């Protein structure tokens with residue numbers, strides 16, 4: 001793509017880069033001038049590479065290659081949606097932050113749900129459990145997911161007063177509008193069940209995923225809520241980071257993997273470790289970059 005690149009913009013950008021201003025800061029300033037985020041990042045990328053090679057581009061027209069933005073390393077610039085406070089306001093209750101990890105961006109939360117809410121969610125979900133289906137990456141068809149070996153169901157957004165209460169808490173904590181959320185999924189793992197390492201963001205490898213991204217934007221973050229104490233095993237393992245989160249009733253793990261450029265963080269790869277004893281019940285909320293529009 002060729003963009004207009006006036007002399008004063010060129011000089012301003014090159015001066016900043018040579019002075020060591022972080023590319024993210026420059027990108028943000030371009031965005032503040034109404035340059036779309038992806039384009040701003042691509043322009044800064046292109047000029048930064050040229051400056052690094054000792055050949056600042058001439059003013060006039062700039063040849064910008066936008067593809068590297070998607071392919072480029074994940075820009076880890078966005079702070080955790082939850083903020084930095086040790087205790088968070090979830091609207092109708094307060095939630096403690098027990099631990100944070102910078103990359104992938106993870107926060108372990110305590111007391112997102114109380115014991116009665118966990119039990120009620122399980123009771124609502126139990127009669128509707130079914131073998132978990134996922135989209136087959138090859139065919140795009142729904143298939144029973146061998147690698148997950150759990151049973152699950154989806155609530156519709158706002159389906160019951162309890163579901164709505166939980167969705168409002170997540171909205172309050174993350175600042176991400178409730179409408180961006182997919183319906184809560186409840187999963188039950190029995191002993192031996194697990195989910196193998198995966199990303200929650202959608203790989204555009206099949207038509208179903210591409211259409212979903214088109215409708216609702218990419219998935220950008222996940223709240224996994226633990227509905228019971230697991231006797232043994234069943235941790236949520238961030239395999240690249242080497243972090244294991246213990247499943248404790250009412251706790252939750254929030255992790256974030258999408259940025260404003262539409263990139264997805266591969267460092268967010270995670271798994272549900274095999275349950276060794278007892279059952280594991282979780283409720284998962286996936287959040288999108290835009291309003292979630294289910295498949296018609």
Ligand SMILES: O=C(O)CCC(=O)C(=O)O
Nearest residue numbers: 200224235236271272284
């Ligand atoms: O079972 C877990 O702890 C993780 C679940 C998960 O990764 C998911 O539902 O996407």
Ligand SMILES: [Fe+2]
Nearest residue numbers: 198199200270
């Ligand atoms: Fe996941």
